[in-house]
Amino acid sequence: MQPLTTEMILVMVMIGVAVFLFIVEWVRVDVVAILMMVALPLLHLVTPKEAFVGLSSNAVVSIIAVIIIGAGLDKTGVINRMVAPIIRLAGNSASRVVIFISLAVAGISSFMQNIGAAALFLPAIQRISKRLKIPLSRLLMPIGFSAILGGTITLVGCSPLILLNDLLAPFNLKPFGLFDVTPIGLTLVASGIACFIFLGRFILPSGAGPDKESDTAEAEVEPLMAFGEMYELHTPPDFTHYRDPVLVEDLRRRYLVHTLAITEPPDFKVISPPPDTEIRSDIDLVVYGRLEDVQRMAENEGMELKDSLQIFQSDVSEERGGIVEAVVAPRSSLEGKTLKEVNLQDRFRVTPLAVYRKGQTYRAEIDDLPLSVGDAVLLYGSWSRLSLLQAEKSFLFTTPIDTEQMRPEKAAFAAFWLVLALTMVMGFHIQLSVSLMTGALGMIITRVLSIDEAYQSVDWRTIFLLAGLIPLGIATEKTGAAAWIAHAVLQTIGTVQPIVLLTVIGILSTIFTLVISNVGATVLLVPLVVNMAMAAHTDPRMAALVVGLATSNSFILPTHQVNALYMGPGGYRSVDFMKAGLVMTVVFIVVMIGMIYLIYGV
Amino acid sequence: MAIITISRGSYSRGKEVAEAVAERLGYECISRDVLLEASKRFNIPEVKLIHAIHDAPTLLRRMGRDRRRYIAYIRSALTARVRRDNVVYHGLAGHILLEGVSHVLKVRIIADIEDRVTAEVDREGISREKARALLLKDDEERRKWTQSLYGKDPWDCHLYDLVIHVQKLTVEDAVDFICQAAAKPQFQATKASQQKLDDLALACQVKAAIVDIDRDAGVTCEYGNLLIYTPAGERMVRRLQKRAAQLQREIEGINNLEVRAGKPPEGAV
Numbered sequence: 101m102q103p104l105t106t107e108m109i110l111v112m113v114m115i116g117v118a119v120f121l122f123i124v125e126w127v128r129v130d131v132v133a134i135l136m137m138v139a140l141p142l143l144h145l146v147t148p149k150e151a152f153v154g155l156s157s158n159a160v161v162s163i164i165a166v167i168i169i170g171a172g173l174d175k176t177g178v179i180n181r182m183v184a185p186i187i188r189l190a191g192n193s194a195s196r197v198v199i200f201i202s203l204a205v206a207g208i209s210s211f212m213q214n215i216g217a218a219a220l221f222l223p224a225i226q227r228i229s230k231r232l233k234i235p236l237s238r239l240l241m242p243i244g245f246s247a248i249l250g251g252t253i254t255l256v257g258c259s260p261l262i263l264l265n266d267l268l269a270p271f272n273l274k275p276f277g278l279f280d281v282t283p284i285g286l287t288l289v290a291s292g293i294a295c296f297i298f299l300g301r302f303i304l305p306s307g308a309g310p311d312k313e314s315d316t317a318e319a320e321v322e323p324l325m326a327f328g329e330m331y332e333l334h335t336p337p338d339f340t341h342y343r344d345p346v347l348v349e350d351l352r353r354r355y356l357v358h359t360l361a362i363t364e365p366p367d368f369k370v371i372s373p374p375p376d377t378e379i380r381s382d383i384d385l386v387v388y389g390r391l392e393d394v395q396r397m398a399e400n401e402g403m404e405l406k407d408s409l410q411i412f413q414s415d416v417s418e419e420r421g422g423i424v425e426a427v428v429a430p431r432s433s434l435e436g437k438t439l440k441e442v443n444l445q446d447r448f449r450v451t452p453l454a455v456y457r458k459g460q461t462y463r464a465e466i467d468d469l470p471l472s473v474g475d476a477v478l479l480y481g482s483w484s485r486l487s488l489l490q491a492e493k494s495f496l497f498t499t500p501i502d503t504e505q506m507r508p509e510k511a512a513f514a515a516f517w518l519v520l521a522l523t524m525v526m527g528f529h530i531q532l533s534v535s536l537m538t539g540a541l542g543m544i545i546t547r548v549l550s551i552d553e554a555y556q557s558v559d560w561r562t563i564f565l566l567a568g569l570i571p572l573g574i575a576t577e578k579t580g581a582a583a584w585i586a587h588a589v590l591q592t593i594g595t596v597q598p599i600v601l602l603t604v605i606g607i608l609s610t611i612f613t614l615v616i617s618n619v620g621a622t623v624l625l626v627p628l629v630v631n632m633a634m635a636a637h638t639d640p641r642m643a644a645l646v647v648g649l650a651t652s653n654s655f656i657l658p659t660h661q662v663n664a665l666y667m668g669p670g671g672y673r674s675v676d677f678m679k680a681g682l683v684m685t686v687v688f689i690v691v692m693i694g695m696i697y698l699i700y701g702v
Numbered sequence: 703m704a705i706i707t708i709s710r711g712s713y714s715r716g717k718e719v720a721e722a723v724a725e726r727l728g729y730e731c732i733s734r735d736v737l738l739e740a741s742k743r744f745n746i747p748e749v750k751l752i753h754a755i756h757d758a759p760t761l762l763r764r765m766g767r768d769r770r771r772y773i774a775y776i777r778s779a780l781t782a783r784v785r786r787d788n789v790v791y792h793g794l795a796g797h798i799l800l801e802g803v804s805h806v807l808k809v810r811i812i813a814d815i816e817d818r819v820t821a822e823v824d825r826e827g828i829s830r831e832k833a834r835a836l837l838l839k840d841d842e843e844r845r846k847w848t849q850s851l852y853g854k855d856p857w858d859c860h861l862y863d864l865v866i867h868v869q870k871l872t873v874e875d876a877v878d879f880i881c882q883a884a885a886k887p888q889f890q891a892t893k894a895s896q897q898k899l900d901d902l903a904l905a906c907q908v909k910a911a912i913v914d915i916d917r918d919a920g921v922t923c924e925y926g927n928l929l930i931y932t933p934a935g936e937r938m939v940r941r942l943q944k945r946a947a948q949l950q951r952e953i954e955g956i957n958n959l960e961v962r963a964g965k966p967p968e969g970a971v
Contacts, residue, residue, distance in 0.1 A: 344894070354925035356958055393957070458936075460943060464927045464960050468967075671936075 102587075107579040110143055115624060118572060122616035128431070129617050130561045133568025145575040154570030155563075158533040159263040163566060164558055165536030166256050169518060170212040171557035172543035176511040179208060179220065187224050194234045195297050198242045201225065205243055206250030206289045210257045211518075213559075215430070218247040218662040219496040222669065223425050223476060226456070236458075237305050240670035241680055242296035244662045245655060249292045249688075252652050253285035254278055255532065259566060260622035260651040264644060265532070266570065267626040270577055273641050278525045278532065284649065284695040291691045295684060303680040305672065327454060327461065328389040330360065332410055333403045339381040346401060349375035355397040356463050357389035358453050360480050361412050369415055371482055372449045386412045388423070388453060388480060421482035423453065426495035428475045430664040434494045439477075440467040448489045450481030458671045474668030491556055496665075510548040517542035569623040577627040586631035598638035598702045599693065602646050605629045606689045609650035614659060618651040625651075642702050646692065653688045655681030704889040705784050705803070705899075706880060707796030709810045709856065712840050713818040713825075715868050716811035720792035722877045727884065732783060733793040740772075740779035744910065751776055755794050755847075771913045773851070777971070778910035781903035787891055794844075797861055798852050802969060803902060804895040807884050810862040811876060814869050897925065904928065904955055905971040911949055915941055920966020926957035931966040939963050 114136065121132045141151040154160060173179055182204065190200035201221055209217035225243060229236040251258030255265075255278045265275040296304070340346075348359040352375070362373045362385040370377070379385065379401075386409065387394060398405040409416065428434050434442055444450050455462040455469055456476040462469055471477070477495070479486065490497050521539030524530045544551050576582040593604070605625075612621035625647045633643035654660040658667045658677050666672070696702060706723060710716025717733070724731035737755075741748040754772035777799045784791060784800065791800075797808040815837065822833040848856045859865045864883055866876045883889065891899075905923035912919055912930065919932045919942065930946060932938045942961040950959050 353927070356927055396957075460960075462960055462962065464929055464958055469962060470964075 102580055102584060104584060105579065107145060108581040108584055111145055111575050111579050111581040112585075114139065114143070114145070114572065115576065118569075118620065118624075119616050122620055128561070129620070130565045130568070133565045133620075135568075136572045137564075137568040140571050140575050145579060146571050150574050150578075151571045152567075153574070154567030157266045157567065157570055158531065159259075159266040159570070160563055160567050161533040162256060162262050162536050163259065163562060165521075165533065165540040166211070166262070167213070167558050167562075168540035168549070168554045169521065169536065169543065170216065171554065172514045172540070172548040173212070173518065174216075175507055175549045175553070176514045177508050178511050178514060179212075182208075183220065183224055187228065190228070192232055194232070194238060197225075197228055197232070197234070198239060198296060198300075199293055201239075202243050202246035202293045203289070206246045206253065209247045209250035210253035210285065214247045214251050214258060215661045215665060216496075217250065218244055218665055219427055219429070222427055222474075222665070226476075226669065235306070237670045237672060237676070238300065240666040241304060241672065241676070242293065242300065244666040245292050245296070245680075245684055246289055247662045248652055248654065248660055249285070249289045251285075252288055252649050253282055255281055256536070257285070258652055259562065259619045261648045262532075263566060263570075263619065263622055264626070264648040267573055267623065268630070268641065268644055270574070270627075271630055271640065273630070273644070276641075276645065277529075278522065281645070281649065283699060284692060287695050288649075288688060288691055291687055292684060295687050296680075299683060303683050305676045305679075327463065328393070329391065330386055330388050330409060330416060331391070331394045332384060332386050332406045332408070332412055333394075333398060334384050334406060335379060335381055335403050337382045339379070339402065341381075346379045347375065348373050348377045348379065351379070351387070351397060351401075353465065355389065355393045355400075357387045357393050357397050358451055358480070359385055359387050360451060361386040361416055363411065369412070371415060371421070372445060372451045372480065372485070374445055384411045386416050388451075421480065421486070423478060423480045424486060424497060425456075425476050426479055426489075426497050427665070428471050428473050428477070429494060429496045430473050430661045432473065432494040434471050435473055436470055438468050438470050442471075444479070444489070448481065449485045450479050450489060453478040453480055458669060472668050474665050474670075476669075493559070507548060510546065513546040514543060514548045517546070517548070565617065565619050569620055573623040573627055576624065582627035583631045583635075586628055586635060590632055590635055596636065598633075598636070598642075599697060601633065601636055601638050602642060602696065602702065603689065603693050605632070605643055605646045606650045606653075606693060609647045610653045610685060610689065613651040613654045614657050618654060618660075621651045622647055639700070639702055642696055642700055645696065649692050650689070653685055653692075655684040655688070657681070704884045704891070705787060705800065705806045706790045706884055707800060707806055707808050708790065708792040708880075709795075709797050709808070709862065710792065711812065711818070711844070712837065713821040714811050714813040715821075715873055717792055718873050719809075719811050719866075719868070719876045719880070720790050722873060723880050723884075724790040726877060726881055727788070727790075729788045729790050731790045731792070733791065736776060736780045736783060736791070736793055739783065740775040743779060744775040746772060746775060769851075770917045774906070774910045774913040774971075778903075778906040781899070781906045785899055785903045787896075795848065798848060798854065800899075800902070803899045805889050805891045805899075807864070807880070807889045808862045809880055809883075810856075810859070810865045812865065812867050814867075817869065900955070901925065902971065904953070907953055908949060908956075908959070909971045911953070912942060912945055915945060918966075920970030922967060922970045926955055928956060928959045930959070930961045931964050931970060932961065933963075933965050935963060 118132055118136055121127060122129060137151050140146045141148045186200055186204045190197045205217045205221055221243065225239050226236060229239055255261045255276055261281065268275060351357050351359060359373055361369060361371045362377060363369055363383045365380065365383065394405060397403065439452050444452055452466060455466045489495060517539040520542065521535045524535035524538060525532055540554065543549055544554055609621055609625055612625060626644050629643040629647055630640040633640040656678055658664050658674060663677060708716050708720045721731050737748050737751045740751055751772050754769045755776055780799050783789065800806045818837055819830055819833045822837060823830055826833065844856055848854050854861060864879065866879060868876055901923040904926065905921040905928060908928055908930065909921045916932050916934055916938055918934060919930055922929045930942055932942055939961050946959045946961050950956050
């Protein structure tokens with residue numbers, strides 16, 4: 101074994117720093133990655149060129165292309181339109197719901213980001229829970245786990261797998277094909293679902309579920325939180341005489357009626373007026389609320405309730421704007437803030453109407469409610485304003501918002517380019533990044549989405565997380581630190597069977613992915629395990645594959661984004677994840693090793 | 703058309719004043735009735751309620767907790783009563799229990815300690831020293847009570863619209879002043895102030911209905927939209943939500959009732 105050099109020690113210190121920062125989260129994970137990108141060349145552990153090689157890596161380019169393709173599919177509304185038929189197929193039994201939605205979510209997350217697939221179905225699942233009176237906690241966890249497992253179906257399903265081929269390159273190992281992992285991934289999804297169908301009642305929290313008495317009437321109402329309708333009112337000419345000014349905010353506080361639009365003399369129309377707008381005499385306004393509340397308001401305040409929308413008919417019509425549900429995303433800047441602090445009204449001119457949390461709809465004084473991940477907020481705004489908000493990415497929109505900018509007619513093009521990209525990979529063995537970028541470019545050229553929209557859709561956090569950690573992998577390999585650790589570990593555990601080694605690697609990856617991000621775990625472990633495998637005369641590709649797969653084995657703690665998203669709405673506690681997650685984790689490792697053994701015969 | 707609260711120490715002739723004001727204005731005069739009502743409605747012996755609202759808090763926490771519960775009951779009974787307007791209330795802590803309602807005329811009647819001692823000696827037939835000690839103790843208890851629960855000193859004249867020293871001024875004079883003040887427009891119920899009172903009554907009613915589950919919960923109400931705040935965490939939120947669903951059916955006038963976790967805001971009941 102090589103002696104330990106200063107460089108090796110430095111690399112190990114940097115790994116220690118990275119892991120430490122990942123755990124304590126003093127700065128965001130992507131910032132840690134950028135820190136590595138800068139610190140490693142400064143310490144002469146990698147060359148400047150190597151420090152930034154991640155940005156031009158196949159993995160990063162593939163991820164960018166996958167995100168653009170995903171955004172293109174989203175734009176055409178194809179995926180959104182899949183939700184309704186799947187829900188219908190799922191029928192009325194809890195098991196069927198779990199099976200169908202889990203399969204759909206897994207399928208979608210095999211070529212889209214897992215979190216997107218999970219968020220897409222969240223409101224639908226909440227509706228089903230309410231309608232069928234199945235506690236949400238019995239549905240969300242199986243489906244969330246399936247979204248994570250679905251990432252293992254293809255090589256583009258999750259970041260660690262996309263990264264895998266790049267990490268194998270320095271070792272001159274044969275890269276994996278797009279569908280090489282599919283049999284393993286599908287078996288994992290199937291066993292995950294089976295696990296919950298058969299053991300669900302033992303490992304899932306029973307959960308109180310939605311209040312059975314309170315929801316008889318509203319259970320059938322769609323969407324989830326839409327509790328009212330739009331009404332137009334007119335104030336009389338003497339409305340402001342002999343009284344304190346009535347503000348938009350007053351109407352909301354007193355009657356839970358939200359003012360969506362108002363006329364300002366002489367003839368301006370204001371959409372989503374700020375809360376301190378005064379209601380003047382002889383004006384028209386459109387409000388959103390329950391009929392009884394609106395009637396009460398009209399009577400108490402002396403307004404005239406019109407039979408239908410008149411003056412504002414075209415302004416608040418579905419072509420111009422609408423009501424959407426937006427879910428607070430994990431790691432969103434909104435977490436812990438109140439709507440008042442976020443100030444959607446001023447910044448985006450959209451009106452929050454209600455907040456839905458853990459089976460409860462909050463309508464009164466929602467401005468003061470601190471938001472948490474998974475809360476759904478009902479918003480009204482014009483499509484253009486809502487799409488600005490969407491671009492900010494703090495909310496996940498579960499309904500397609502900009503009908504104006506939606507391009508359902510391009511669905512065929514989107515599908516064509518996806519199929520073409522996949523054919524290029526499979527049929528012609530063209531490199532993944534090139535094929536996917538071709539698909540992405542095709543979508544842009546055929547105007548499925550514009551180039552600006554493509555740029556906007558890319559999540560720079562993911563890109564820099566990937567690109568920044570790649571040099572750390574290079575440094576571990578180049579300085580010989582990986583080989584040193586690998587030998588040290590092997591010396592300690594002695595000679596082992598390949599299958600035992602792979603199992604140990606699987607367990608190691610699982611532990612790493614729980615505390616640091618899945619990308620971080622992959623980058624750190626792949627050089628290590630490849631060295632270990634070579635020293636132990638095991639197939640190094642399989643060792644790397646185990647890492648790539650097992651870093652999706654993140655169920656015991658709610659650290660995975662999907663788990664974090666579902667934790668709030670499902671009312672889960674960490675201990676619930678530990679219980680069900682532990683079973684799932686064991687099943688995952690057994691199935692994964694078993695399948696690798698069966699298929700590759702290690 | 704007003705609500706008049708008359709705060710007084712014992713033997714300060716406040717009761718006399720209150721009764722005379724009520725008679726002259728044709729208002730209802732209430733004091734002990736509120737306790738009786740609360741005792742009946744919530745099935746708590748009256749003596750416990752009297753202790754709760756009169757004695758200074760003891761060191762025993764258990765007592766402290768019960769006290770909060772009893773006060774919620776008393777406040778609920780009181781607000782339900784005064785909601786009908788035209789009331790003179792000369793029971794304890796009226797000015798505090800009805801805080802936030804603008805058309806309440808808050809009066810304090812004070813008297814010289816010597817006059818009070820004389821009155822007590824006449825009535826109870828005890829020595830002057832003993833009577834004085836009793837009165838001072840009584841005043842101190844009241845002071846501690848309001849201070850511990852509401853952080854206010856009952857002797858702070860800023861709490862009242864009118865402080866009348868019955869010595870040179872007679873009971874009759876006091877009645878004149880009070881009736882004159884009560885006729886001022888500020889003390890007439892307006893639509894808004896009546897709404898405030900209705901909201902307060904509703905909030906008190908809900909608070910009384912949940913206080914046995916969570917004594918630290920606070921309730922706010924605006925135009926029949928109620929919010930229950932509990933600092934006790936998610937589990938308590940779920941318990942209260944269940945109770946809230948029942949209350950929404952049982953209590954009239956609730957437009958919307960929600961429970962949320964967090965510290966009750968300023969002004970919550």
